[in-house]
Amino acid sequence: MNMTFLYVFTICASIFEVTSLVLFPDIQMIEKFISNNHHISNNETYNPYVDLNTPQIIQKEGYSSEAHIISTEDGYLLTLHRIPGKFKSHPVLMQHGLLSSSADWVLSGPKKSLAFILADHGYDVWLGNFRGNTYSRAHKNLSIKDSRFWDFSWHEMGIYDLPAMISYITNLKQSNLTYIGHSMGTTTFYVMSTLIPDIASRVQMMFSLAPVAYMEHMKSPLRLLAPFAHDLKLIVDILGKDEFLPHNKLIEYFAKYGCDINILEHEICSNILFAFFGFDKSQFNYTLIPVIFGHVPAGASTKTIVHYAQEIQSGKFQQFDYGSEQNLKIYNSVEPPDYDISNISVPMVLYYASNDWCASVTDVLRLSRKLSNVINLYKIPYIKFNHLDFLWAIEAPELVYYKILNTMKDS
Numbered sequence: 001m002n003m004t005f006l007y008v009f010t011i012c013a014s015i016f017e018v019t020s021l022v023l024f025p026d027i028q029m030i031e032k033f034i035s036n037n038h039h040i041s042n043n044e045t046y047n048p049y050v051d052l053n054t055p056q057i058i059q060k061e062g063y064s065s066e067a068h069i070i071s072t073e074d075g076y077l078l079t080l081h082r083i084p085g086k087f088k089s090h091p092v093l094m095q096h097g098l099l100s101s102s103a104d105w106v107l108s109g110p111k112k113s114l115a116f117i118l119a120d121h122g123y124d125v126w127l128g129n130f131r132g133n134t135y136s137r138a139h140k141n142l143s144i145k146d147s148r149f150w151d152f153s154w155h156e157m158g159i160y161d162l163p164a165m166i167s168y169i170t171n172l173k174q175s176n177l178t179y180i181g182h183s184m185g186t187t188t189f190y191v192m193s194t195l196i197p198d199i200a201s202r203v204q205m206m207f208s209l210a211p212v213a214y215m216e217h218m219k220s221p222l223r224l225l226a227p228f229a230h231d232l233k234l235i236v237d238i239l240g241k242d243e244f245l246p247h248n249k250l251i252e253y254f255a256k257y258g259c260d261i262n263i264l265e266h267e268i269c270s271n272i273l274f275a276f277f278g279f280d281k282s283q284f285n286y287t288l289i290p291v292i293f294g295h296v297p298a299g300a301s302t303k304t305i306v307h308y309a310q311e312i313q314s315g316k317f318q319q320f321d322y323g324s325e326q327n328l329k330i331y332n333s334v335e336p337p338d339y340d341i342s343n344i345s346v347p348m349v350l351y352y353a354s355n356d357w358c359a360s361v362t363d364v365l366r367l368s369r370k371l372s373n374v375i376n377l378y379k380i381p382y383i384k385f386n387h388l389d390f391l392w393a394i395e396a397p398e399l400v401y402y403k404i405l406n407t408m409k410d411s
Helices: 002-023 025-035 054-060 116-118 154-173 184-195 221-228 234-238 251-260 263-277 286-295 301-313 324-331 360-371 396-410
Strands: 066-071 074-081 091-095 124-127 176-182 205-211 347-352 375-380
Touching: 025 360, 054 074, 066 154, 091 116, 091 154, 091 184, 116 124, 116 396, 124 154, 154 176, 154 184, 154 301, 176 184, 176 375, 184 205, 205 396, 221 301, 347 360, 347 396, 360 375
Parallel strands: 091 124, 091 176, 176 205, 205 347, 347 375
Antiparallel strands: 066 074, 074 124
């Protein structure tokens, strides 16, 4: 069955690749094609968020916006977006998940997006961007065309990116901060808190939305990559060597015109999301589809995908597995070391959902038992709530965000 999937996956990928090369041989031709066909969409409800970046979305809604470029210890240049609060307002760092960016937190607009809601309640809101995504594609010494640039997984994001972000914000504000992570934004926090506890001590409280550490019971089709996680050559042949799903002009074109014409296109695009993250049509705002695909995928390294595939296969929460021979050189052990999350001292609140195909209830409960300072384990009281509903569900404010606010005010 797995080999059948692999063949189908490879064939589909090959067809897409060949079709792309035939129709759009290079980026200049893509841009020319798009400019010549901008009239395709006659939809009068066009949402300008499709074409705006994170700071522009923030500014369009009447909020102040800042962009801060910071450097990691290993030379990556990251962009932090900010909705500044008043003097001495409490800082909140929000961190996106896999293939995403800071845009995740503002796409639903005021009154619906968590970043705007926090800003309305007087918080100093910071939106992080991990290495390799749309806003963090730079390095002091390496080009993005250099394979060494893409030699990272969420482990490096945890030991380099988050410490750089947290240090920058807390030094600037001269106070500790609150951290809110979604999906990979939680994975990286557990890594950082385990390996760099002095930086973790600057976090007053951590909110985990759709926590991802143990992945043995995930339902997403992504699990079908797991059996091949240690065949790096095969994975590279399928997913690409360096960057996985960069956000380019072709994707932007389909976002604007391929998901914004009629009900059929809406169904196709939304079902792509449902197929990977869980089905919840009742909470899905279909008008957001072109906006979401205008910003997602935001890029990631193939190694990041492989690391998650290894987690699914092993059932463990551990560092990257390079194979026994290379592991001996790097870790002095044939097996990569586990992350000892039992020593994390940061107070945490875990939010999870029954219909989350990436963070299963079984795996989240296992995580909560391993952590020593979970102050609340909260199951969303809506049975169809899924992985992406934490970001864009119609009732996300009522089901999740206001509860976060109340906890923050009481802490």
